[in-house]
Amino acid sequence: MSLHADKATPYQPDTLPLEKLDYRLLFALVGEANAELARYDGLLQGIPNPAVMLSPLTTQEAVLSSKIEGTQATVDEVLEQEAGLEKEGEKYKDIQEISNYRSALYQASEHLKSYPIRLSFILDLHRILLSSVRGQGKTPGEFRKDQNWIGRAGCTMEQASFVPPSPLQLQDHLQAWQEYLDFDDSDFLLQVAVAHAQFELLHPFKDGNGRIGRLLIPLFLFQKKALSQPMFYLSEYLEANRDEYYQRLSNISKEGDWNGWIAFFLKAITVQAKQNSARVKAIMGLYDDMKQRIHEITRSQYSVYLLDALFSKPIFKTSDLASQLERDFGISKRTVPALLRQLKEAGVLLELTPGSGRKPAVLCFAELLNLAEGKEVF
Structure with a gap:
């Protein structure tokens, strides 16, 4: 296992599938997360038109995933903008990024009905995500060809908190990551936890890595047939626990702590599945009530x-x-x-x-x- 001792040295990612995981620690968490996700998917399967009925939840996911990266717009503001109530300045740019995220999610959902997740497909999603004023200089639709690093604004590579893998090795690492998606690991929730973290650690783009990585979570679960629709949104939990989210990812590169990350991710799945289930039930209840009420009114x-x-x-x-x-x-x-x-x-x-x-x-x-x-x- 390659630990990231020297901050200025590019990170060498672990080979997938991982060999040493603490299954005693993770076994109960996996079981609970699977049970909650299955309950949520049971609700999804009972919705006649999920893309319509859950459209506001898709917008909310786009808002929260983008908020993790610093945008400040709300669901109301996004929908107001689309209805013609124009926003200006930074707010307009925030809304553009959120709208792009939602567009990528919709297009990805359609694509995955016929094709598996591939690197070329991820490049297409990235192109959609960054098709705005802010994204033009960030090579949309291309994996990075330069060494990048993460740290405070203006810091040097030596001062960075994390240096992702060298661009010279990036394509090989991405190819191995894609092969891991096609592999059937011991459990698909363990696998999506590992796949998400590995993608973030590879940091393959100049910008948009977090949003693409989070967007891939429901898509992977749909591909593995753990979900009947690619509509399971995790960003609410990750945004509410943003510091721990970043710290758990960081601990993989610094200490090789995959178990801590996976435990955090499985808890996120469990909590979010309960919240999503409650919200879907409430939306289905509103739909049924309104079906009767609107007919009585009109x-x-x-x-x-x-x-x-x-x-x-x-x-x-x-x-x-x-x-x-x-x-x-x-x-x-x-x-x-x-x-x-x-x-x-x-x-x-x-x-x-x-x-x-x-x-x-x-x-x-x-x-x-x-x-x-x-x-x-x-």
């Missing part, structure tokens, strides 16, 4: 289509929603304003900005956003 044959549209885009321009309903379900645009007015008067929808002249109103389905962000709904 008495419309289109009430279910309207509900699906609200779940897929909880903040929207009235004109955009009308176009979406006409495009997807053939509902006349003239029908929609009256339906929305009824829902607004009943308190289901809130008006963020009123319409004036040709400018459409922007409305919000607040109850769903509150559930997605983990807020209590009163």
Whole structure:
């Protein structure tokens, strides 16, 4: 096992699969994490249209994974921006990064229905992730060709807290990492813990390593058939425990402490699976309640289509929603304003900005956003 004694020396990653793990320490944690993940996936399998119903959770994951890297935007702000309430300056750039993350997640989910995770696929995800003003100088869609290091801003390589592997050896390490993804290790949760950490330690990009690494967690679990949909989001726990997250990764390179990292990761899976399950149950409950309520309010044959549209885009321009309903379900645009007015008067929808002249109103389905962000709904 190669310990990272000299800070200025590039890290030599351990060979995968790992030979020495403390299975006595990890056995109970693996069992509990597997049980909670299976309960969560059971809920997922019961959702008729998970991509629609859990769309706000996907946005929340993009927000939190990006927040770990320093962005400051909220789910509401991302959706407001997309509904035409333009933000400016750094906030706009933050939202662009979050939107890119979500786009990468959606495209990855589609890709993995037919193909396994490959390095070329990860380069495509990186290109999507960094397709913005901030990412242009960070060689989007390319593995690094230079030596990089991690430390305080402006520090030299000798002052760095971590120096990833040499770019001369990076491609070989990445190839070995890809082969490990195809290997069936003793348990898929142990394996995803190892794969995530190894990717972060290889640090193959100039920027975006953390976000790509976290994005790969649900994709790997989906590929291994541990999930029926690639929709298990871990960033809430990792963001709440950011210091320990980084310290546990650091301890692998400094002390060879894989057991401590894996124990932390398995606890993250267990806690997050419980929280995700509770949130999915709440969202499914809201969907069922709203299916009945919207029909009672509108008495419309289109009430279910309207509900699906609200779940897929909880903040929207009235004109955009009308176009979406006409495009997807053939509902006349003239029908929609009256339906929305009824829902607004009943308190289901809130008006963020009123319409004036040709400018459409922007409305919000607040109850769903509150559930997605983990807020209590009163």
